[in-house]
Amino acid sequence: MDLGIAGRKAIVCASSQGLGYACALALAQEGCEVFINGRDEEKLARSRRSLQEATGATVHAVRADINTDAGRAALLAACPQPDILVNNNAGPPPGQLADWDHAAWMGALESNLLAAALLLREVLPGMRARRFGRVVNITSAMVKTPHAAMGLSTAARAGLTALSKALARECIVDNVTINNLLPERFDTARQEFMAQRLMREQGIPREAARRQIADTLPARRFGQPQEFGAACAYLCGALSGFMTGQNLQLDGGAYAGLV
Numbered sequence: 001m002d003l004g005i006a007g008r009k010a011i012v013c014a015s016s017q018g019l020g021y022a023c024a025l026a027l028a029q030e031g032c033e034v035f036i037n038g039r040d041e042e043k044l045a046r047s048r049r050s051l052q053e054a055t056g057a058t059v060h061a062v063r064a065d066i067n068t069d070a071g072r073a074a075l076l077a078a079c080p081q082p083d084i085l086v087n088n089n090a091g092p093p094p095g096q097l098a099d100w101d102h103a104a105w106m107g108a109l110e111s112n113l114l115a116a117a118l119l120l121r122e123v124l125p126g127m128r129a130r131r132f133g134r135v136v137n138i139t140s141a142m143v144k145t146p147h148a149a150m151g152l153s154t155a156a157r158a159g160l161t162a163l164s165k166a167l168a169r170e171c172i173v174d175n176v177t178i179n180n181l182l183p184e185r186f187d188t189a190r191q192e193f194m195a196q197r198l199m200r201e202q203g204i205p206r207e208a209a210r211r212q213i214a215d216t217l218p219a220r221r222f223g224q225p226q227e228f229g230a231a232c233a234y235l236c237g238a239l240s241g242f243m244t245g246q247n248l249q250l251d252g253g254a255y256a257g258l259v
Contacts, residue, residue: 004238006031008132010084011075013037013066013119016047018188019138019228020088026229027084027236028057035060035079066115076122081130084236085123087116087160088138091190092152100152112139112156117163120178124171133176134236137164141184141251161247168245177244179235184251185213187222219252 009032012024016038028034028051036051038044041063048061062078064071066089092108116137127133139157146154161180168178185191191213198209214221228250234240235248249255 003030003233003236005084005134005233005236008032008083008236009035009079009081010086010236011035011037011079011082011119011123012086012088013075013115014088014090015086016040016043018190019183019186019225020086021047021051022225022229023086023088023136023138023232024059024229025051025054026226026233027086028052028055028059030233030237031057032084032236033058033060035062035075035082037062037064037066037075039063039065066119067110069118072115072119072122076119081126082123083127083130083132084134084136085119086136086138086232086236087119089115091140091150092156094149095152096149097151104152108152108156109159112153113159113163116160120164120167124167124176127176128171128174131175133171133174134240135164135176135178136232136235137161137178137180138232139180139182139247141182141249141254143180143182144247144249144257145255165245172241172244175241177235177241179240179244180247181228181232181235182247182249182251183223183228184249184254185217185222186225186228186250188225191222217252217254221252223250223252 010027014020015024015036024036044061048059051059064074089111142150142154143157164178195209
């Protein structure tokens with residue numbers, strides 16, 4: 001299926017690894033000119049080479065911390081007129097309400113609400129003027145199924161979800177869509193972190209920890225990053241223009257609700 005976005009410019013935040021990288025790969029495979037982002041210069045350079053070798057696409061690496069004004073400015077200076085924006089950022093670690101002081105809350109809000117909101121503020125006017133834009137926010141399954149231990153992530157990302165829904169209703173008239181992808185249990189460094197945490201807590205080997213996590217899903221397996229990237233690419237495609245303000249769950253059937 002040709003998604004009709006060859007030649008489009010795509011910014012993918014936090015994309016030197018994990019789900020961000022998977023989205024960058026899928027968009028590069030569709031012929032987009034891709035701008036990847038991260039804070040580790042060596043890792044970014046490796047990811048850029050890997051993407052170019054795998055796809056032949058034009059890929060730019062922008063070292064920048066999108067939690068800062070300067071970092072966002074650097075990313076937008078590299079790609080001032082993006083057609084596609086994939087908002088992504090590392091989530092805060094699990095914990096308990098008693099653990100989260102003012103600094104912890106502000107860190108979560110900066111990373112998982114404000115960074116994306118301020119990028120939206122910059123790119124939406126141009127997308128609307130050019131009458132094409134696709135925004136995909138990588139949030140979390142915890143937005144719809146909150147767990148107390150993930151309260152920092154849930155609260156910040158739910159705020160981004162609400163903002164995006166409101167903006168989506170305004171932007172659709174100009175062929176600009178804003179949708180959210182809600183992952184759970186994808187086989188990335190995040191799941192390795194969770195497995196290592198379980199290993200320490202229960203004194204079990206790595207494979208047992210991974211199996212215990214995977215068995216919490218009806219699919220009884222981890223999601224693969226390429227599955228996530230393909231979903232992101234579709235939402236960025238020319239033929240997805242009638243779908244906006246939606247939360248698409250990629251969770252191996254974990255969500256038990258009806259809507």
